[in-house]
Amino acid sequence: MNEVAATTSSSMMRNYPLISAIVAFAIAQSIKFFTAWYKERRWDPKQLVGSGGMPSSHSATVTALAAAIGFHEGFGGPLFATALVLACVVMYDATGVRLQAGRQAELLNQIVYELPAEHPLAESRPLRELLGHTPPQVIAGGLLGLITAAIGYLITMTSS
Numbered sequence: 550m551n552e553v554a555a556t557t558s559s560s561m562m563r564n565y566p567l568i569s570a571i572v573a574f575a576i577a578q579s580i581k582f583f584t585a586w587y588k589e590r591r592w593d594p595k596q597l598v599g600s601g602g603m604p605s606s607h608s609a610t611v612t613a614l615a616a617a618i619g620f621h622e623g624f625g626g627p628l629f630a631t632a633l634v635l636a637c638v639v640m641y642d643a644t645g646v647r648l649q650a651g652r653q654a655e656l657l658n659q660i661v662y663e664l665p666a667e668h669p670l671a672e673s674r675p676l677r678e679l680l681g682h683t684p685p686q687v688i689a690g691g692l693l694g695l696i697t698a699a700i701g702y703l704i705t706m707t708s709s
Contacts, residue, residue: 565705566617566632566698573613573697577606577690605682605690607643611636612694613701620702640691643682 562568581602585593615632622628661673682690 565621565701566614569617569698569701570610570614570694572701573609573694574606576697577604577609577693580604580693581606602682603686603689604693605640605643605686608636608640608682608687608690609694609697611639612691613698614694616695616698617701620698636691640687644684644687 581604582593584603585591611632615629615636618632619629
């Protein structure tokens with residue numbers, strides 16, 4: 550049983566597409582974390598796991614995954630096609646539905662803020678506003694993911 554777990558763990562550490570996706574996510578979230586510190590001069594740990602902002606970590610993750618699968622398995626196979634479609638859906642959703650939901654939350658928060666103090670909703674918790682991404686944030690995340698996968702591929706090629 551321990552041998553199976555050790556083999557699975559070892560093979561996961563050599564899974565180039567998975568590692569590329571995780572590294573792209575970590576880089577994108579780190580960029581947001583340090584950018585927030587630079588702008589606000591305070592550490593905000595929520596930036597390490599939160600959604601929204603520049604660059605899109607969702608876009609970086611799925612683009613790195615798709616590109617790494619393409620580099621590893623070939624760009625003509627069904628596995629790459631599946632990863633590419635997933636990446637497109639995630640990025641479309643980030644700039645569409647999630648962005649609009651964030652804008653609606655911003656408007657609803659403003660309405661609640663302007664309610665009289667005696668209104669039952671006046672003390673309600675604000676809705677999260679930073680949900681989606683602008684197209685430049687998604688493009689930046691996609692480029693980060695592509696660069697991460699390409700660098701990972703070069704590293705794996707030189708080490709094998």
